[in-house]
Amino acid sequence: MDGGEPRKPLELSTALPRFKPEVFRMQLVVLEDEGDKNDVLRQKRGGQRQYAYDMVFGEDATQDMVYEATSRSLVSGVLMGYNATVFAYGATGSGKTYTMVGNTQQPGIMVRALNDLFQSVQESKHPEQYTVTMSYLEIYNENIRDLLNPSSGFLELREDSRGRNIQVTRLSEVSTSSAEEVMHLLQKGNRARTVEPTAANKTSSRSHALLSVTVQQTSVLQTQDKMKSRIKQGKLFMIDLAGSERASQTKNRGKRLQEGAHINRSLLALGNCINALSGGAHYVNYRDSKLTRLLKDALSGNCRTVMVAHVSPAAVHKDESRNTLLYADRAKNILNKVERNVLDVSYHVSQYRTIISELRDEIARLRAKMKEDRPRSGDTSNDKAEKLKLLRDKIVSTFREQMRLRRRLMEYDSHLLSLSAQAERQHAMISQWESQNNKLYKNNTTARWHTRRPNTDPDFEVDRESMYTEGDGALQMAWSELALIEREQEHYAELRATTEQELESCKQQGAALENELPSQISSEEERELLALMCRVHELEVEKMALQSERLIKQHELWRRDLIILRYDRQRHLCEEIITRQRQLMEEDCVILPPDLKELYRIYQQEIHASTYTDTSPSYQSGVPFSSYSRGKEKLPPIQPSVDPLFQRSMRYDANHNSDQAGSDISMTTPNSSAGSDYTPSPLPPVTGNAESGQPGQPSSLPPPAVLFPPITVPSKELLGSSKYLSRYV
Numbered sequence: 001m002d003g004g005e006p007r008k009p010l011e012l013s014t015a016l017p018r019f020k021p022e023v024f025r026m027q028l029v030v031l032e033d034e035g036d037k038n039d040v041l042r043q044k045r046g047g048q049r050q051y052a053y054d055m056v057f058g059e060d061a062t063q064d065m066v067y068e069a070t071s072r073s074l075v076s077g078v079l080m081g082y083n084a085t086v087f088a089y090g091a092t093g094s095g096k097t098y099t100m101v102g103n104t105q106q107p108g109i110m111v112r113a114l115n116d117l118f119q120s121v122q123e124s125k126h127p128e129q130y131t132v133t134m135s136y137l138e139i140y141n142e143n144i145r146d147l148l149n150p151s152s153g154f155l156e157l158r159e160d161s162r163g164r165n166i167q168v169t170r171l172s173e174v175s176t177s178s179a180e181e182v183m184h185l186l187q188k189g190n191r192a193r194t195v196e197p198t199a200a201n202k203t204s205s206r207s208h209a210l211l212s213v214t215v216q217q218t219s220v221l222q223t224q225d226k227m228k229s230r231i232k233q234g235k236l237f238m239i240d241l242a243g244s245e246r247a248s249q250t251k252n253r254g255k256r257l258q259e260g261a262h263i264n265r266s267l268l269a270l271g272n273c274i275n276a277l278s279g280g281a282h283y284v285n286y287r288d289s290k291l292t293r294l295l296k297d298a299l300s301g302n303c304r305t306v307m308v309a310h311v312s313p314a315a316v317h318k319d320e321s322r323n324t325l326l327y328a329d330r331a332k333n334i335l336n337k338v339e340r341n342v343l344d345v346s347y348h349v350s351q352y353r354t355i356i357s358e359l360r361d362e363i364a365r366l367r368a369k370m371k372e373d374r375p376r377s378g379d380t381s382n383d384k385a386e387k388l389k390l391l392r393d394k395i396v397s398t399f400r401e402q403m404r405l406r407r408r409l410m411e412y413d414s415h416l417l418s419l420s421a422q423a424e425r426q427h428a429m430i431s432q433w434e435s436q437n438n439k440l441y442k443n444n445t446t447a448r449w450h451t452r453r454p455n456t457d458p459d460f461e462v463d464r465e466s467m468y469t470e471g472d473g474a475l476q477m478a479w480s481e482l483a484l485i486e487r488e489q490e491h492y493a494e495l496r497a498t499t500e501q502e503l504e505s506c507k508q509q510g511a512a513l514e515n516e517l518p519s520q521i522s523s524e525e526e527r528e529l530l531a532l533m534c535r536v537h538e539l540e541v542e543k544m545a546l547q548s549e550r551l552i553k554q555h556e557l558w559r560r561d562l563i564i565l566r567y568d569r570q571r572h573l574c575e576e577i578i579t580r581q582r583q584l585m586e587e588d589c590v591i592l593p594p595d596l597k598e599l600y601r602i603y604q605q606e607i608h609a610s611t612y613t614d615t616s617p618s619y620q621s622g623v624p625f626s627s628y629s630r631g632k633e634k635l636p637p638i639q640p641s642v643d644p645l646f647q648r649s650m651r652y653d654a655n656h657n658s659d660q661a662g663s664d665i666s667m668t669t670p671n672s673s674a675g676s677d678y679t680p681s682p683l684p685p686v687t688g689n690a691e692s693g694q695p696g697q698p699s700s701l702p703p704p705a706v707l708f709p710p711i712t713v714p715s716k717e718l719l720g721s722s723k724y725l726s727r728y729v
């Protein structure tokens with residue numbers, strides 16, 4: 001390390017998960033530490049530390065090189081419906097803003113990614129199916145500000161009772177159709193961002209900036225009574241974090257010092273989350289800062305995440321550099337489960353169609369009444385005109401009132417639907433938990449486990465005790481949440497009934513006013529004026545039709561969620577039954593008949609097809625499920641990390657010793673590469689010859705009988721974790 005000032009800091013990238021390991025060669029950063037010269041006793045010895053990352057960029061790396069290697073592949077993923085996040089991390093002045101935003105000559109990741117995104121949309125077969133929206137916010141002193149509409153003040157962060165669906169209220173979501181428009185918005189946002197000069201950086205960002213771009217592709221498959229559409233939605237977050245800073249180095253005072261404290265606190269919270277996640281902690285505290293709450297999905301949810309860590313080669317920054325390297329190193333161990341957000345939406349539009357058509361009928365009636373010729377008194381006195389004006393005003397206001405009431409009814413319906421979806425979820429959660437408890441504490445499998453594993457793990461019983469308490473708490477919470485939901489359902493049902501009554505009387509009032517109309521019209525001009533009023537009504541109805549369409553989609557998504565949940569539960573049960581039956585067959589040395597073997601094979605294919613999309617790394621790796629073809633000697637495991645319950649299931653350990661009478665199952669924690677990728681390596685049979693230690697070559701049974709895949713048993717941490725429950729539902 002030299003003592004020179006940083007000009008071109010070093011950037012490291014760690015992509016989570018490493019979806020293209022063949023592209024990202026691991027590269028090293030060596031941190032040299034000469035030790036403390038004043039440390040005469042040599043207590044703190046210097047030395048070298050090496051850190052390996054997916055990619056390391058030196059001072060010659062261009063913006064383009066950084067973008068190509070870290071973020072380009074994320075853009076195509078977003079268009080396919082994946083979520084992705086790129087965030088820049090590092091000390092103040094280390095080059096984060098340069099990497100993310102850049103300048104006009106050297107644009108950064110944000111600009112390049114958006115350019116690529118729009119280009120890909122334009123080059124696609126159906127550019128008209130895509131909608132792109134963006135929002136841009138900053139977190140300054142723990143307050144959220146809308147960078148696209150800075151005058152809106154501080155915004156609130158909201159989430160549901162389980163800490164999911166995090167949303168920023170009143171944040172502007174701007175719909176964009178071209179890269180130029182986006183660039184303009186981005187520049188506008190950057191101008192609004194809080195940037196101040198400090199001793200460490202002339203243009204120091206005093207806030208974290210989060211740019212979010214949502215790409216939605218909607219393809220309508222059918223119209224008429226039943227509409228079917230497919231919605232694919234990917235989100236890309238690009239985040240320029242504020243830099244960590246030391247008061248002694250930045251020489252900040254007053255306001256700057258206070259900003260620095262906020263920045264450091266939120267970065268510390270982020271560091272804690274990274275530590276907890278990389279260590280596989282059961283509980284991760286995202287609530288310590290707004291930054292971590294917003295980054296929750298990027299860190300542990302359904303998201304491909306790239307962390308670009310920035311370090312300065314200057315000796316004076318060695319502590320910050322070491323910290324950054326350490327966090328980046330830990331972040332590598334975090335494994336996210338990435339899924340495509342694709343939904344086939346099919347919905348009945350009859351319910352809202354009725355409302356809309358009723359309103360349209362009303363307008364038609366109004367028009368007809370206007371055209372009706374009635375005997376008139378012939379006078380065009382001011383008095384008559386005044387009466388007509390009054391009548392018109394009344395008709396307009398009753399129509400508005402009707403619209404208001406109908407809209408309110410729709411909102412109540414929508415809320416009631418969401419409540420019933422939530423209640424259903426709680427029910428599912430409760431029954432799931434109860435069946436888990438049965439499995440854990442009461443059934444035979446557990447008893448056998450105990451007898452097979454005498455005294456191997458002294459903490460085993462203690463763990464179970466604490467799991468039971470934890471589970472009990474989760475169960476109680478689910479029950480009380482259910483009671484709350486039911487109370488809210490009752491309340492909203494009452495509100496709905498009252499509104500319906502109000503609407504009925506409003507409708508009658510409107511009809512009476514309409515009947516008065518023909519006798520009041522005395523000239524063509526008046527007729528035309530009233531025609532205009534009808535047009536305004538029509539437009540309002542159209543607006544309502546659009547709103548109802550949005551609600552319908554929302555309902556359908558909830559309904560689909562529930563169906564998926566039920567199917568998932570059914571599948572879990574089936575798998576449980578199959579696993580246990582196989583265990584019994586195996587214990588009784590039943591020879592597998594060929595047709596049953598064939599059924600297992602088909603079942604396996606089904607599981608694989610439903611679990612792995614064509615972009616799954618395992619599929620691309622050239623070992624797809626089809627390799628388990630008829631006649632092959634091995635069957636793949638029943639449970640290739642397909643469901644959250646069994647995700648971290650026990651895996652067969654080929655090297656496991658044979659002292660567990662009759663059982664070759666051992667607990668192994670899946671390593672990072674095995675966590676999400678299905679590794680169809682040949683697994684030895686459950687009843688294989690333990691002495692031989694030869695996977696797949698058992699001698700105790702004839703060949704067909706030994707083709708059992710291993711029995712998967714949920715790992716104790718998953719069965720006992722309440723976190724699992726909330727994740728699963």
Ligand SMILES: Nc1ncnc2c1ncn2[C@@H]1O[C@H](COP(=O)(O)OP(=O)(O)OP(=O)(O)O)[C@@H](O)[C@H]1O
Nearest residue numbers: 008009092093094095096097098201204205242243
């Ligand atoms: N790779 C690079 N090539 C050339 N100049 C760079 C590079 N990286 C950073 N710089 C320059 O270094 C200075 C500090 O960089 P930047 O503002 O991006 O740091 P930062 O990490 O965002 O700091 P802060 O956390 O204080 O906002 C800027 O003037 C920037 O233009």
